[in-house]
Amino acid sequence: MIASQLLTQDELALLFEGDQNQPMYVYQDTVPAELQVLKNNCVAIDPRDENVKMLIARMYKTVTDGDRAGVGIAAPQVGFNRRLFLVKRFDKANEPFEFFLNPQIIWYSSLLQQGEEGCLSIENRYEAVYRSMTIQLTYFDLEGNQYQEVVEGYTAVIMQHEYDHLNGILFTDRIVEQAQREYEDATIETPLVYEV
Template identity: 45%
Template sequence: MIMDAGATVPMRVFKITKESDSLLLRKNSIAVDVDPKDATLKKLVDRMYATVRDSLSLGAGIAAPQVGILKRIAWVQRFDKPDFPFEVILNPVIKQYSEKKQECAEGCLSIPDRRETLNSRAYAILVEYDTMDAGHKIEMVEDFTAVIFQHEIDHLNGILYLDHLAQEQRDAERSN
C-alpha cells in the first residue's frame, strides 16, 4: 500500500462511513522504529503529507490510521509558528494537560461533512515525540495547535473527536 505509488501521490483516507475503515480507525497504533534511512517510513511520511495537503482533503493534520496504517505517526499544522508549517511527529505522547480548557470547532478527514464544537480540549499540553532525523523533542503546545496535536494523537489511540462530543453530552445530562 505504501510503496504502490510515488511519494507525492495522496493515499486513500479511511472514513467512518465504511465499516471496515471504521473498525481500523478504532484500533490502537504501535510505535514506529525511527530510522532516517528507512525508505518505507520516508515514503509513508511523504505520502501522508501529500494526502493532508491534497485539494480533496486540506486538513490541519493527519494520522497514519487515517490512511490505513496502524503506526504512531502524524502530521500536524503548527499555527504557533511563522508561516504555519506542517511537521511530522513520531511516537507522540501527551505527558500533561492543562486544567484550562478551550472551546473549538473540530472536523476530521475521516468523518465527512461534519464539524462540531468541543469544550473538552486542553488549552495547553506537554507533548513528547520523535522526529524523522531520530531526534527527540519535549515541548509545550498551546491554543489551536494543541487541539490539532490532541486530535491527531487521539487517532493513534483509536479515539475520534465524536467520542469526546458524546462524553460532553453525557456529562451535561448528568449535571441537569
C-alpha cells in the first residue's frame, strides 16, 4: 500500500465543524488562499483512519446538496489535500455515488471524447475539454484492500476530472493545455455535454 497518513488535527477540526448530515464549504478558485489549496498536489490518506468515513459522508452531502449538486467531488475542494474523490457511477444501475481512496489512473485510452465541463470550485464557467474514452485505475477501500477497474464513457470523464483535482489541476488548466494541441475528429456525432 502507498505510504499514507491519518488526518491531522487541523483537518479534524475542519471536518468536525459540522456533522455528517451537513454539506461542507466548497473552495473557490476566485479566493487566493482557497486556490492555493486547489492547486496543491494531494497526499495519500490512510483508508483505515476511522475519520475517513465521516469525511466521505460530508463530501457526499456536499456534492448532492441542492442547486450546487454535482456528479463528482474531490477532497481538496472541501479543504483537504488528500487523495480521495467521490464519483456518480453513470455506468452502474441506479447511478450510485462511490468513493475512491488513493486512486491512481494507470492507463488512459488514446481515443478521446470532447464534452463541456464545469466545476463546483469554478462558478459559472463551462467549456469543452478532451478526455480519454476509457481509463484503468486502482484504488483502496476502507479496509485497505486494493482494487483495479476499467471504466468507460461519461463516468471515466468524471473520474479524470476528479483525479486532476488530486494533482492540483483544474479543468481550466486542461483547456489552456489543449488549446496548444491539434486534435483529429474521428466522428461526426454531436459532442457530449455534462457538468462535473
